[in-house]
Amino acid sequence: MRNLGYFLFLLIFASGCTTNNRDQSHTLNEEKHQPNDVTIVEEVVFESEGVQLSGSMYIPKDARAAVVLVHGSDPVPRMTKLAQSLAKRDLLVLTYDKRGVGESGGVYVGPQVGTNNISVDNLTLLAKDASAAVDVVHGYDKELSIGLIGASQAGWIIPIAALNNQSVEFMVLFSSPTITTLEQLRFQFYTNGREDFWETHTDEESREHTLNDPDRYDFKATDPKISLNSLSIPGLWLFGEQDIQVPVKMCIEQLNRMKAKGKPFEYVLFPSLGHNTNKAEPLDIAIQWIKQNNFSR
Numbered sequence: 001m002r003n004l005g006y007f008l009f010l011l012i013f014a015s016g017c018t019t020n021n022r023d024q025s026h027t028l029n030e031e032k033h034q035p036n037d038v039t040i041v042e043e044v045v046f047e048s049e050g051v052q053l054s055g056s057m058y059i060p061k062d063a064r065a066a067v068v069l070v071h072g073s074d075p076v077p078r079m080t081k082l083a084q085s086l087a088k089r090d091l092l093v094l095t096y097d098k099r100g101v102g103e104s105g106g107v108y109v110g111p112q113v114g115t116n117n118i119s120v121d122n123l124t125l126l127a128k129d130a131s132a133a134v135d136v137v138h139g140y141d142k143e144l145s146i147g148l149i150g151a152s153q154a155g156w157i158i159p160i161a162a163l164n165n166q167s168v169e170f171m172v173l174f175s176s177p178t179i180t181t182l183e184q185l186r187f188q189f190y191t192n193g194r195e196d197f198w199e200t201h202t203d204e205e206s207r208e209h210t211l212n213d214p215d216r217y218d219f220k221a222t223d224p225k226i227s228l229n230s231l232s233i234p235g236l237w238l239f240g241e242q243d244i245q246v247p248v249k250m251c252i253e254q255l256n257r258m259k260a261k262g263k264p265f266e267y268v269l270f271p272s273l274g275h276n277t278n279k280a281e282p283l284d285i286a287i288q289w290i291k292q293n294n295f296s297r
Contacts, residue, residue, distance in 0.1 A: 039087045044094065048132035049125060051105035055096025055133065056080070058087035063144060065290055066092040067172075068133045070150030070158055071126070073110055073117055077102035082278070089287045092144060094137050099129055118153065118181045120220050127160035131168075138167045145169045147290065151278060152176060152245065159227035170293065171235045172286045174277045175243055178228065178251040179210070180221040186213045191244035195274075198242055203249050210247050225254060234264040236289050238282040240273030 040059045045052055055078050067086060069079050078095040086093045100108030110117025130148060137146050147170035148158045155176025162168040177184050187210040191197045228235075237255060239248040248269070255265050268285055270277060 039084070044096070044136055046096075046132055046136045048099075048129045049106075051099065053096050053099065053105065053129060053132070054078075054103035055094055056083065057137070057140065058083045058093040058095075060087045060090050060092060062090060063092040063141070064090040066094070066137045066141065066144040066146045067149045067290075068130060068137060068146065069093065069095040070130045070148055070154040070161070071098045072150070072152035072154060075101045075108045075110075085283065086149075086287070091287070091290065092137065092141070094133050096129075096133055099126065116219070118156070118185075118222065120222050123153075123156050123181075123222050124160060127157045127164070130157060130161040131165040134161070134165050134167050147171055149286070150174070150176065152275065155246075156181060156222050156224050159224045159231065162233060163227045163230055168233065170233055170290065172290070173235065173237045174282065174286075175240060175246055175275050176237060177246045178224055178237075178254045179247065180223045182215050182217075182219075182221040183210050184246060185217065186210050186215065187247045188245055189213075189216065193244065195244070197244050203247075206247055207250055210250060225258070228258060228263070228265075229261075232264070234293060235266070236286060237265070237267040238277050238286060239267060239269050240275060240277045241269055241271045242274040245275040 039061070042057045042059065044055050044057050046055075047053070069082060071079075075098060077097045080095065083093040083095040097104035098108060099106035109119075109122045116122050130150075134146055134148070137144070146167050148154075148162060148168055149172045150158050151174035153176075155173050155178065158171050158173060158176070162171055179187075187206060190206060190209045190213065191201075237251070239246075239252065241248055252267055252269065255267055259265050266289070268282070270279075270282060273279065273282070
């Protein structure tokens, strides 16, 4: 592992190139098309836990690093628009249809609150899917550094996948919890989808409720801090202060405690944004962070 720096706003980028070393551990449709003059798209089919998952790999002319996109809780197909945006910024991207969605096999679980959508078994299974996607990218080009990018529910999935796949070298998480699944449900029930929640409630009140309110569902919680405390790879979290799905300040406090122990974790807080932080400015900062950390080999 290289010695990496963690400065968020360095804008001087070094040029990079890659060598494509392919193997046959996954199926690639060699029929290529070019959505622009620098990016090639290859359709991929790969296996995870007994089912076939389908996706697309966006390959820029001079990839600086590679990322796998990890879904949130909804039944999301491959994230084409985001993949194209990242590829235009010199990142190789693999995005795939979520298990049980689009052209991917398996069964999609959820999304109703309180279902096994956020059970330990389902989150672990989705982490294995993300890890299998990482293996596809690593098989395609063993020289590129590979990271995981995701939002919301991906905050529980990505740390598990990263801990169990040594090819993952960094992670970027948008509006993703560092609290447990049960704590997140307590907070979500408390805010009840009210857009004006933070106009009438304090952070202290929400923290008290999140930590102590009786649970409405009885299932084992997933705590991402268990995986995060065992990881040494860099991570960047991007939060919206007006989020009513995730208690952001509570998550930031937990990240600060891990940072104080030497974890290479960073975060950026956007005061005017809510749960949807997939906006131009957060995305630009994430891309800058990936490049300035010199993840390209």
